[in-house]
Amino acid sequence: MIAYTMIGVSxxxxxxxxYKPLFAQMGMEICWQDDTCASFGIxxxxxxxxxxxxxxxxxxxxxxxxxxxxxxxxxSPEQVVALYKMALENGGRDVGEPGYRPQYGEGFYAAYVRDGDGNKLAFVVYP
Incomplete structure (x- = not known):
């Protein structure tokens, strides 16, 4: 259903x-880049x-x-933790430490960060 997502940066x-090391950890790379934008994927x-x-x-x-x-x-939860830590080490801001969120369903594990422009990201695992 989703072809791509685009977020604005300053x-x-x-x-x-x-973003580059986060996506590398997820098995993705820069697919296209110019002076105004870049895309990640496979x-x-x-x-x-x-x-x-x-x-x-x-x-x-x-x-x-x-x-x-x-x-x-x-x-896996270990991937969530690794990406969360990497995001913080690269200048991201914590908005929700890794952990189970039973209010969203059994086995739902997530962490939340914001990038330098305030764009919110979630790293999640759920059955």
């Missing part, structure tokens, strides 16, 4: 340095939705929507 080089598999980061096309400031979040589904 500093593309910083954002690439933040180069040889266009069925995998791409995740774009870039300057807003209207030339305005990057802004974050209240309640907007992108969640990345993983295979």
């Amino acid at each position: 500093d593309l080089p910083w954002a690439i340095d933040f 180069v040889d598999d266009e069925s995998v939705p791409r995740f774009f980061i870039g300057y807003p096309f209207d030339g305005g400031a990057a802004s974050v929507g209240n309640g907007t979040m992108t969640a990345f589904r993983l295979q």
